[in-house]
Amino acid sequence: MANFSKTTPGSGGDLDSEFHSLTEYLMTTLKDQELTVLMSQMALACKATSRACAKAGIANLFGMAGDQNSSGDDQKKLDVLSNDIFVNALLKSGSCCVLVSEENEEPIIVPEKDAGRFCVCFDPLDGSSNIDCNVSTGTIFAVYEKKTPGKLGSVADVLRVGSDIVAAGYCMYGAATExxxxxxxxxxxxxxxxxxxxxxxxxxxxxxxxxxxxxKIYSCNEGNFPYWDQPIKDAVTEFKAKKYALRYVGSMVSDVHRTILYGGVFVYPADSKSPKGKLRVLYEGFPMALLVECAGGKASTGMFNGSVQRMLDLEPTHVHERCPVILGSPRDVDFILSKYN
Known part of the structure; x- marks a missing residue:
């Protein structure tokens, strides 16, 4: 990215006279026109969702929608609206063949006449349980390239290891939208x-x-401490002894965003209540793991299905499958994993 240039003092303001947009970045970085269109539509859906979150109180969008999503969680009105926004934007892109959303029980297979090369798995509004009290929420997404023959997509196109992802990201709706x-x-x-x-x-x-x-920050729901396995308990106990600070928002996007920028570790392990973990593999675990690894961090499941695994090596068997999550700086992830030796 080119250097930012500021207006000189006294020239009429202190705003950037030169700035670089997402549109410019996509057009100059990606050599794939179809993927560029897809990411532009994803950005448009993020803008629309940001606007909806900002106007939720005014537009009477707080509260429950009276239904449950694919994971059995009660849906908020904003869950439903944000999901509709993303589904409509992605369908209109002409770039997608399969859409997997937390809010839909079954994958959406795009009709052949409108289908493209890519599959998108997304959580349209992560942390929506906090929306009524104005805590940051976000969108998480992962993009795969279709692998099955023919133009029509299938579930097999998304039930793959996380290292096959071609693009991943999140949008956080907080004091600023990032x-x-x-x-x-x-x-x-x-x-x-x-x-x-x-x-x-x-x-x-x-x-x-x-x-x-x-x-030195550790981020977890410590209310679940009694239900964790012993290595996780030991690691958290030692974090406290080493004067680590506990920081936990309860919105994965916010907690991971802080972890990448400030350091430390985010932990949502399996426990006796949720032996498979709570976070979903395709649209929470995988995209965040790719981002963390690309930023120089590490992402693991901890002990899961009999072994300690790199998260991106998991092979999901269901679109709403769950997994434990341990991600953050190598210093702290390696320390936690050492407790399993």
């Missing part, structure tokens, strides 16, 4: 939505974990 994304084999990029322009502006290239692991 889009963080990466493409396979490339670095993590950070964009902020400028409401006056209606455009994501490129703010940071090559986002990486702080040197040495960064701040």
């Amino acid at each position: 889009l963080v994304l990466c493409f396979k084999g490339q670095s993590v990029q950070r964009f902020a939505l400028d409401p006056s322009l209606g455009e994501f502006v490129h703010t940071h290239s090559n986002v990486t974990f702080p040197s040495g692991g960064g701040k």
